[in-house]
Amino acid sequence: xxxxxxxxxxxxxxxxxxxxxxxxxxxxxxxxxxxxxxxxxxxxxxxxxxxxxxxxxxxxxxxxxxxxxxxxxxxxxxxxxxxxxxxxxxxxxxxxxxxxxxxxxxxxxxxxxxxxxxxxxxxxxxxxxxxxxxxxxxxxxxxxxxxxxxxxxxxxxxxxxxxxxxxxxxxxxxxxxxxxxxxxxxxxxxxxxxxxxxxxxxxxxxxxxxxxxxxxxxxxxxxxxxxxxxxxxxxxxxxxxxxxxxxxxxxxxxxxxxxxxxxxxxxxxxxxxxxxxxxxxxxxxxxxxxxxxxxxxxxxxxxxxxxxxxxxxxxxxxxxxxxxxxxxxxxxxxxxxxxxxxxxxxxxxxxxxxxxxxxxxxxxxxxxxxxxxxxxxxxxxxxxxxxxxxxxxxxxxxxxxxxxxxxxxxxxxxxxxxxxxxxxxxxxxxxxxxxxxxxxxxxxxxxxxxxxxxxxxxxxxxxxxxxxxxxxxxxxxxxxxxxxxxxxxxxxxxxxxxxxxxxxxxxxxxxxxxxxxxxxxxx
Ligand SMILES: Nc1nc2c(c(=O)[nH]1)N[C@H]1C(S)=C(S)[C@@H](COP(=O)(O)O)O[C@H]1N2
Ligand SMILES: [Mo]
Numbered sequence: 038x039x040x041x042x043x044x045x046x047x048x049x050x051x052x053x054x055x056x057x058x059x060x061x062x063x064x065x066x067x068x069x070x071x072x073x074x075x076x077x078x079x080x081x082x083x084x085x086x087x088x089x090x091x092x093x094x095x096x097x098x099x100x101x102x103x104x105x106x107x108x109x110x111x112x113x114x115x116x117x118x119x120x121x122x123x124x125x126x127x128x129x130x131x132x133x134x135x136x137x138x139x140x141x142x143x144x145x146x147x148x149x150x151x152x153x154x155x156x157x158x159x160x161x162x163x164x165x166x167x168x169x170x171x172x173x174x175x176x177x178x179x180x181x182x183x184x185x186x187x188x189x190x191x192x193x194x195x196x197x198x199x200x201x202x203x204x205x206x207x208x209x210x211x212x213x214x215x216x217x218x219x220x221x222x223x224x225x226x227x228x229x230x231x232x233x234x235x236x237x238x239x240x241x242x243x244x245x246x247x248x249x250x251x252x253x254x255x256x257x258x259x260x261x262x263x264x265x266x267x268x269x270x271x272x273x274x275x276x277x278x279x280x281x282x283x284x285x286x287x288x289x290x291x292x293x294x295x296x297x298x299x300x301x302x303x304x305x306x307x308x309x310x311x312x313x314x315x316x317x318x319x320x321x322x323x324x325x326x327x328x329x330x331x332x333x334x335x336x337x338x339x340x341x342x343x344x345x346x347x348x349x350x351x352x353x354x355x356x357x358x359x360x361x362x363x364x365x366x367x368x369x370x371x372x373x374x375x376x377x378x379x380x381x382x383x384x385x386x387x388x389x390x391x392x393x394x395x396x397x398x399x400x401x402x403x404x405x406x407x408x409x410x411x412x413x414x415x416x417x418x419x420x421x422x423x424x425x426x427x428x429x430x431x432x433x434x435x436x437x438x439x440x441x442x443x444x445x446x447x448x449x450x451x452x453x454x455x456x457x458x459x460x461x462x463x464x465x466x467x468x469x470x471x472x473x474x475x476x477x478x479x480x481x482x483x484x485x486x487x488x489x490x491x492x493x494x495x496x497x498x499x500x501x502x503x504x505x506x507x508x509x510x511x512x513x514x515x516x517x518x519x520x521x522x523x524x525x526x527x528x529x530x531x532x533x534x535x536x537x538x539x540x541x542x543x544x545x546x547x548x549x550x551x552x553x554x555x556x557x558x559x560x
Contacts, residue, residue, distance in 0.1 A: 045129050045183060048204065052179035053125020055211045056139055057117055060172025062219035064146065068164040069225030074153070074371070075161040076226075077146030077168055078117075079280045082109050084149035086278050091443040091545040098276065098326045098333075106280055117142075128180040135180060136173040143169020154372025154438070175211045182207050230284035230401075237405055240287060240398040242340060245317035249338055252319075253502040258511045262458030263473040266504070266511060267319075268335035270395050275402050276324045276333060276416065278438075283371045283423040287398075287406035292390070296429030298361045300352030307406050310392060313342045318387045318412075321477050321509040323450050325415040326544050330455050330553035334477060336508050339410050340393030345383045347390065353429055355383040362429035366437055367409055367421035374437035375421040377411060378447060379429065386412050386480055387507065390424070412507035413480030415448045415548060445547035452478040452537045454486050454512070454529035456555045463557045467520045470559070472498070473513040474527060482506030482532030488514040489526045498527070506532055518559040526554040 061077070068076035074083070086109070089097070097105045120142065128135020146165030150156060182204040257266035287307045294303040317340045324333035354360030357380060365377045382388045388411040392398065399405040404422025411419035417439045432446055440446050454476035459465055476483045482503060487495040501511040516525075528537045541551035 046126060048183050049125040049129035049180065050122040051125065051208060052128060052176055052183060053121040053123070053135075054118060055179060055208055055215070056125065056172045056176035057121035058215040058219075059175040059211055060139060060143065060168035061117075062168075062215035062217075062222065063171035064164040064168030065222030065226070066218045067167040067222070069222035069229070071160055071163060072157055073226040073229055073281050074155060075150045075157070075164050076222075077143075077149070077165045078110055078113050080146055080150035080153060080161070080165070081113055082106070082280045083153050083278065085109065085113075086280075087153070089442075092543075094442075095326055095544050099328060099331075102332070103275055110280065124176065125180075128176050129183060132177060132180050136177045139173040139176055140169045143172070154374075155370065156372075179204065179207055179211065226281075230282075232286040232288075233284035233401065233405065236287040237398050237401065240392075240406075242393045242396075242398060243311055243315055245340055246314040247316040249317040249319050250505065252504055255502040256504045256511075258473070258501050258513060260458070260471055260473045260511075260513055262460070263511055263513070264455075264457050264475050264509075266336060266501070266508075267395065268337060270337070270397065270400050270403070273335040273337060273394075273403065274324065274333045276326060277422060278373060279371050282401050283369070284401065285370055285406055285423055290406050290425070292407065292425060292427065294347060294351045294427045294429075296362060296366075296427075297431070298353055298429050301350065303347065303351050305347075307392075310342055310390065310407065313346070315340055315392075316343060316387065316389070317393075318389065319504050319508045320387065320389075320410055320412050321479055321507065322410065322416055322420060323453075323477065323479070325417050325444065325448055325548045327453075327549065328544065329453065329541070329549050329551040330555075331549075334453075334455075334475070334509065337394050338396065339389055339391040341389035341391035341407075341410070344388040344390050344409065344411075345385075348379070348383060348427075348429075351429075353379065353383070355380050362431060364430050364432045364435065366428045366430055366435055367424050368426035368428070369404075369421055369423040370425050371423060373421060373423075375409070375418060376432070376435070376437040376440060376446065377409070377414065377419050381414065382411060388412070388419075413449055415450055417444060418446075418448045443546055448547045450477065450479045451548045451550050452476075452481070452483075452529050452531040452535060453553075454483075454527040454537060455553050456525055456527050459525075459555065459557050461555050461557070463555075464560050465518060465557065467518055467559050470516050470518040471513055472516050472525055472527075473511065474553075475509040475511050476527070476529035477509035478529065478531035478535075479507050479509075481535075483510040483529050484532050484534070485530040486510075486512040486514075487528050487530075488516070489528075490516065491524055495528070520559050522556065522558050524554050524556050526552050528552050
């Protein structure tokens, strides 16, 4: 081996980075052929999400919102780049150790893929394996060239300029090869979702046998800055653990219904669902990770079949009528498990197996072809997207995904109100300022919203007409604002007379409580 020179460091680091690119590209290509979910970045990211403590998950959602997944993947790439540089530097001195290091990281990717709840078994090892071999080979090859670059003139076999050219040529080939393989892998991965998109485009949603009640006049206020009564699909919040949106072909979709107390197990296809009586309902969905005043709530017009009817057809009785199962566990194609009380699903509320959202088939991100929606319960205990299995069991016998991660077994939505306008730190002019927002207490309804300015008395806001107790309700409060800094606070009272508590709690384990305040300055 030649004497070490500073530029060996630079070229070693470059070799490491090229090796990592080759590894990722080969893995993406293999994943594109087999299963996009098994690509190492997605697998490691997914495994990281699975192992994320509730508080960290919460922090990520709070800090990065819907970009949490992008941030996670960029973080993984950054760590990988750093490790690649280290391995490249190591390989300059110890070629074998460098290449072996790459293989070890391939092992980490493979283990991560195998550990995912939706793992397809050994084939999920192949992308990381292909990546590890390609990466190790590139590192081995490049650092082999490198040891000759810069050999002092006069030593046997030296041809410094020629060797450097050969190294750079090899490096450029590795880079070009990786780019090509990576692009091909990406193209294959995106075409793997084509059947799902095509089957969605082919869906003709039947008219509901039981349409949603027409919106009462005055249920949708038109106030600048307020959340619209119906959240357009494109603006509807998205919270899930899927780094790659599951692409389900509706023509091949099946839903099994089985478990204790099921006397007639069912196996339904998408057409079977569409042939049943469909009901259409306005229901507000909220996430347990929503902070007081946060954005993870949305209201949509859902179309679907009554989940209780399907369960009854399978022979299921609720616990109050002697049924042995108190928990309904829904499973998605991506391995999510969600536990819902059978009693609530069958108590007459509009629990749905939804196929439509605001007049179109479910968007892929919101669970196409079928998801659950249950009024009154947070999404993580009710709203399984990309559903494929319903199992009747007990709370004692089984803990679903989030319950194993410190969240509560049962989680009814807490009464909340949110000030949409004015925004925090706004500077409205003195005079009439319209304070407005939304309040929700699904399945109990909103009876009253009050607003307080600074430490003044609580005063009634005007409520929009109530569309249903399962939806949020808009409210407004015309305020004669005097110049200076002010704190606006809102509180709601639900249909059972319970006033939104001032007691602040964190989102873990069963949803944030407390009142939303906004600080502004009136000019
Ligand atoms: N398959 C699957 N379904 C899921 C989740 C998930 O991670 N995977 N997240 C749940 C949570 S926590 C919420 S709040 C709702 C959010 O639904 P949305 O993304 O359509 O708003 O979906 C629920 N259903
Ligand atoms: Mo959620």
